[in-house]
Amino acid sequence: MYGLGCADAGLQTRGNRTLQNLETHAVAHSPLQTEANQALLDLILASLDDDKAEDVVVIDLCDKSSLADFMVIASGRSSRQVATMAEHLAEKIKPSLGGKNPPMEGLSRADWVLVDGCDVIVHLFRPEVREFYNLEKMWAGPNEAPDRILA
Numbered sequence: 001m002y003g004l005g006c007a008d009a010g011l012q013t014r015g016n017r018t019l020q021n022l023e024t025h026a027v028a029h030s031p032l033q034t035e036a037n038q039a040l041l042d043l044i045l046a047s048l049d050d051d052k053a054e055d056v057v058v059i060d061l062c063d064k065s066s067l068a069d070f071m072v073i074a075s076g077r078s079s080r081q082v083a084t085m086a087e088h089l090a091e092k093i094k095p096s097l098g099g100k101n102p103p104m105e106g107l108s109r110a111d112w113v114l115v116d117g118c119d120v121i122v123h124l125f126r127p128e129v130r131e132f133y134n135l136e137k138m139w140a141g142p143n144e145a146p147d148r149i150l151a
Contacts, residue, residue, distance in 0.1 A: 040096050040120050041070055047092045048074050051085040053124070059139045069119045073135055075127045082124045083110035089124075093117050 041058070048056055053074035062069050076082035090102050096117070103116040111129045115122040123135060 036096075037069055037119050040093065040117060041072070043092055043096065044072055044089060044117060044120055044122060047089045048072070048085065048122075051076075051081070051088055053085055054127075055130075057136055059136065061139070064139065068117075068121045070121070071135070071139060072120060072122045073125070073130070074122070075125050075130050077127075079110035079126060082113055082126055083107060085124050086110070086113040086115055089115050089117075089122060 045056065045058075053076060056072065056074040059071040059073070060069070061067065061071055074085070076085050086104060086107055090104060093102055093115075094100065102118075104113060106113040111126050112133070113124045115124070123130075125133070
């Protein structure tokens with residue numbers, strides 16, 4: 001089964017932020033799948049930037065899991081901001097998912113909201129909850145730092 005594929009992001013700019021250190025991976029995906037995956041990631045990062053998400057991290061999962069190609073982790077200052085970011089993100093990626101609402105978990109409490117964008121999974125946290133679960137450490141390799149979005 002094909003995912004949307006891993007994209008060669010190299011160094012890219014989105015608004016006033018820069019994404020560094022995503023590498024090319026030798027995965028059998030068509031160029032259209034790779035472009036669609038990169039477009040979805042760009043859309044997600046733009047939405048989070050618009051909503052003033054903090055400490056945005058992108059983890060490349062291509063060599064780690066068939067679950068998705070990328071995991072995006074971000075923080076909001078309050079439960080209200082986390083919920084708003086998740087709702088805005090869901091509306092923006094809906095067309096990329098064939099007009100269907102993306103599956104979401106945790107929206108009612110909004111301490112940790114998971115938005116399933118198919119090949120890009122997004123975790124939105126309040127800072128103290130994010131620190132407790134520390135997904136970056138769990139998903140990054142032993143000698144690997146996650147790719148941070150720099151302001």
